Amino acid sequence: MGLFSKDIKTMDDLFVHTLRDIYYAEKRILKALPTMVEKASDPELKAAFRAHLAETEGHVKRVEEVFRMHGAEAKTVTCPAIDGIIDESEEIAGEVADKEVLDAALAAAAQAVEHYEMTRYGTLIAWAKRLGRADCAAVLQRNLDEEKAADRKLTGIAESKLNIRAAE
Ligand SMILES: [Fe+2]
Ligand SMILES: [Fe+2]
Numbered sequence: 001m002g003l004f005s006k007d008i009k010t011m012d013d014l015f016v017h018t019l020r021d022i023y024y025a026e027k028r029i030l031k032a033l034p035t036m037v038e039k040a041s042d043p044e045l046k047a048a049f050r051a052h053l054a055e056t057e058g059h060v061k062r063v064e065e066v067f068r069m070h071g072a073e074a075k076t077v078t079c080p081a082i083d084g085i086i087d088e089s090e091e092i093a094g095e096v097a098d099k100e101v102l103d104a105a106l107a108a109a110a111q112a113v114e115h116y117e118m119t120r121y122g123t124l125i126a127w128a129k130r131l132g133r134a135d136c137a138a139v140l141q142r143n144l145d146e147e148k149a150a151d152r153k154l155t156g157i158a159e160s161k162l163n164i165r166a167a168e
Helices: 011-039 043-068 081-095 099-130 136-168
Strands: none
Touching: 011 043, 011 099, 011 136, 043 081, 043 099, 081 099, 099 136
């Protein structure tokens, strides 16, 4: 999207642009998750990150499938929002000395990522349906369901132990 040329003219252009945004985000998350697996101390948190890493590989593939179905070129557009969320989480993680406080920080950072993904997929699904692409919406819904489940799992781990230990 250029500064002087308005490249997004239609709802369909907007849908494809946003698909490229989440494609960029998923790829960025794929690169960030192994470090989070490494930094987490709690075995359950580590396992949750590892499981979501595997799911994220599937998310990238499903987004590519939607590009194919919709006849749009699979390419990324830089998403400063996810860059900011991940940069901030890495910065905070680098400043936390205590392992238990770090686990709470990592879970919170991951949930910020999940919520970003949830807002994007929610919008993409609504737009796909509006554009008559219920087929694309169904594929995107599978990603959204996994983001929501990952978020719920992290809430459970954080509230049942990470936050309690971090506050002790
Ligand atoms: Fe994802
Ligand atoms: Fe995710």
